[in-house]
Amino acid sequence: VALPPIHIKKTMLPTALPAWQALAEHRRATAHLHLRERFAAEPNRFERMHAELNGLLLDYSKNLIGEDTLDLLCRLADESGAAELRRQMYAGGKINLSEHRAVLHTALRLPENTAPVYVDDINIVPQVHAELNRALDFAERLQNGTHTGCTGLPIRDVVNIGIGGSDLGPRMVAQALAPYQQNLNVHFAANLDSADLDGILRRVAPETTLFIVASKSFRTPETLLNAQAARRWFLQSGRSKADIAQHFAAVSANVEAAAEFGIAPQNVFGMFDWVGGRYSVWSAIGLPVMCAIGREHFREFLRGGHDMDEHFLHAPWRRNIPALLALIGIWQQNFCGSTSHIVIPYSHGLRRLPAHLQQLDMESNGKSRNRHGKPVDFATGAAIWGEAGVNCQHAFFQLIHQGTQVIPVDFIVPLNGEGADDGRHLRLVANAFAQAEALMRGKSEAEARAETADKGLPESEQAALASQRSFPGNRPSNTILVERITPYTLGLILAMYEHKVFMQGAVWGINSFDQWGVEYGKELAQTILPELQGTTPAGHDSSTATLIQRYRQQMGNKQP
Numbered sequence: 001v002a003l004p005p006i007h008i009k010k011t012m013l014p015t016a017l018p019a020w021q022a023l024a025e026h027r028r029a030t031a032h033l034h035l036r037e038r039f040a041a042e043p044n045r046f047e048r049m050h051a052e053l054n055g056l057l058l059d060y061s062k063n064l065i066g067e068d069t070l071d072l073l074c075r076l077a078d079e080s081g082a083a084e085l086r087r088q089m090y091a092g093g094k095i096n097l098s099e100h101r102a103v104l105h106t107a108l109r110l111p112e113n114t115a116p117v118y119v120d121d122i123n124i125v126p127q128v129h130a131e132l133n134r135a136l137d138f139a140e141r142l143q144n145g146t147h148t149g150c151t152g153l154p155i156r157d158v159v160n161i162g163i164g165g166s167d168l169g170p171r172m173v174a175q176a177l178a179p180y181q182q183n184l185n186v187h188f189a190a191n192l193d194s195a196d197l198d199g200i201l202r203r204v205a206p207e208t209t210l211f212i213v214a215s216k217s218f219r220t221p222e223t224l225l226n227a228q229a230a231r232r233w234f235l236q237s238g239r240s241k242a243d244i245a246q247h248f249a250a251v252s253a254n255v256e257a258a259a260e261f262g263i264a265p266q267n268v269f270g271m272f273d274w275v276g277g278r279y280s281v282w283s284a285i286g287l288p289v290m291c292a293i294g295r296e297h298f299r300e301f302l303r304g305g306h307d308m309d310e311h312f313l314h315a316p317w318r319r320n321i322p323a324l325l326a327l328i329g330i331w332q333q334n335f336c337g338s339t340s341h342i343v344i345p346y347s348h349g350l351r352r353l354p355a356h357l358q359q360l361d362m363e364s365n366g367k368s369r370n371r372h373g374k375p376v377d378f379a380t381g382a383a384i385w386g387e388a389g390v391n392c393q394h395a396f397f398q399l400i401h402q403g404t405q406v407i408p409v410d411f412i413v414p415l416n417g418e419g420a421d422d423g424r425h426l427r428l429v430a431n432a433f434a435q436a437e438a439l440m441r442g443k444s445e446a447e448a449r450a451e452t453a454d455k456g457l458p459e460s461e462q463a464a465l466a467s468q469r470s471f472p473g474n475r476p477s478n479t480i481l482v483e484r485i486t487p488y489t490l491g492l493i494l495a496m497y498e499h500k501v502f503m504q505g506a507v508w509g510i511n512s513f514d515q516w517g518v519e520y521g522k523e524l525a526q527t528i529l530p531e532l533q534g535t536t537p538a539g540h541d542s543s544t545a546t547l548i549q550r551y552r553q554q555m556g557n558k559q560p
């Protein structure tokens, strides 16, 4: 089905839009307002500034915004043409212009009996389900012991070898859903540092281990080198090449290369050209997750993602959770001057979520040209970072409270924990809420002084202490509550962030779906590798040339 061309003018940067100009003016007029005063003046502020979807609650009231700010941000969304780009994305339009690709991670989460989605005139929904079912069946055969190792023993350990999008998503999801793990242990090796894979190989046995080589391109050197190391380890344990069929699987869009590597065709699961690596955990790249949690739970994860897709597609901006996160992020970054954004899950299971979001967001929106190649004149993707709460409170929170930068925070809080109900989770939640409140309110010098008034300190010391113990407050945060982390709620959370990233890219007019910086990194080492091995370095700056020289002096003839 031919889609009409995207209507956004190529030369138009969002800074030229009337709403952008109005927001800049609005910031000048409202910068003096403190959140503490806003809350005092608006008793129903929470009521007006929260949104909910199927048990996920977004409280965005602790942001430096008023109703007027939100109105202008929604106008910006309209003027930027984000709704049209969203329509194109869901319909299979090739919105990844630099790679001429459709962007259809939403199609991976569609129920089976759904309206067709066409890419190059082919309805992809049946393909999606065929490949999903193949992967789920395979995971089930591993789980129930129908697919055994070459000695007839059941598989106990699954080792995923992949990197970037072929690692971070499935690793994070498998870890977050550990309470749903059934009878297979899953491990993840990504780093080229041999300590990563070798550490896993020391803990597993060849006859009960299955390796998944996860690489969309099947050309990523890190993954191929680790896969070759795994194959060597397997063969050196006395197994034959014929045994590889029982112990190696692959997920790739490059089925021929997987076959060349020696993986049996029935163990190769396809990926689609129209899914970017960082959006691919919902595809067969989720195979290690399927192995860990099984068919029904994986389907629940997809259902969560799909429900968020429907919400993002249909809800008006003002009630649209991913759009609100995106627009408030744009406000914070482009109008209030923040340059980074923190994600703090108060959940040990979600401790890798910041790492996953780092890739999702920074690889998608770390761009300095618009989607038609025009340089931008405003800040795009924020630096994303974070760590599990409460650990981070004892580390970098000092800077968030009293540092000179304002860094917005997302607090992600499951109301129920997974472990023993001995009061620790209750305190975890108390910490999350208290941090958000403290960041918002701050503490005036007078309040700090009142705290130390009865300590019998000399007046000068009291004053000095009060100034150190005061907090500016007015520091923005979102709080995202779910009842607990389940496959369904994790699906909601993950898709929510994917659409936040899309929405920001859409308003900024950039292509969130290519990653030339990653491709560049893949090329660069190719030049230096032979030089480390002995060919004469050429054309480098003095720093790089000396570093190469140092390696060669140190390694002498010891190089592999």
Ligand code: G6Q
Binding pocket: 163, 164, 165, 166, 214, 215, 216, 217, 218, 219, 220, 223, 276, 277, 278, 279, 363, 515, 518
């Ligand atoms: C993700 C990126 C990148 C990619 C890795 C692995 O969106 O494209 O992180 O996932 O470079 O690529 P392969 O899956 O092709 O090995």
